[in-house]
Amino acid sequence: MSRFQGILEKVELTTAFIGKKAKDGLDLLKLSRDYSKEKNKLSLLYEELGKLAYQIHNNESDNVNKIETLCSQIKDQIKTVAQLEQEINILKDETHTVQEDYETEEIHRSEDIPKPEAGNDGLLLLKFCPECQIGNNPEAKQCISCGHIF
Ligand SMILES: [Zn+2]
Structure with missing residues (x-):
């Protein structure tokens, strides 16, 4: 070169x-x-x-x-x-x-991030975040509140 x-x-x-x-x-x-x-x-x-x-x-x-x-x-x-x-x-x-x-x-x-939704019985189906204890949609991959990845 x-x-x-x-x-x-x-x-x-x-x-x-x-x-x-x-x-x-x-x-x-x-x-x-x-x-x-x-x-x-x-x-x-x-x-x-x-x-x-x-x-x-x-x-x-x-x-x-x-x-x-x-x-x-x-x-x-x-x-x-x-x-x-x-x-x-x-x-x-x-x-x-x-x-x-x-x-x-x-x-x-x-x-x-999916928001919490009510099931057939009218009750909220929730997945609780281990970090901040906020209820999330069961399908959520990330906490709606603190961003914790499930
Ligand atoms: Zn959280």
Whole structure:
């Protein structure tokens, strides 16, 4: 195996060990940095436009064409900032959805435990938990109260 191949394999292994969540976190950090950088650029363009407008107002400048240039630059910059904002929101939503799915699954798991039911004679048929003495459905594999596995 060549030295280069060895290095490549190591890189692949390292990448595989970075979990999805960690990767999302890094993406979010990078996006947030880009977002503030681009937003700052937008502020500078607005500032430049304001300064130029002030100079024109005071007859210190008559560069009206520059206003057009700055306005189209600002228009593009607004788009860039909005796109980054959207990407950040999508990434945040994804993280949320994963968490919500997990929570739903938790609820399902506890609903899978059969609840105590009445027999033909109307009396509850119960299997008592040795841990917490709570009455469970005779079919229950897990205690409805403490989670003890029968
Ligand atoms: Zn129990």
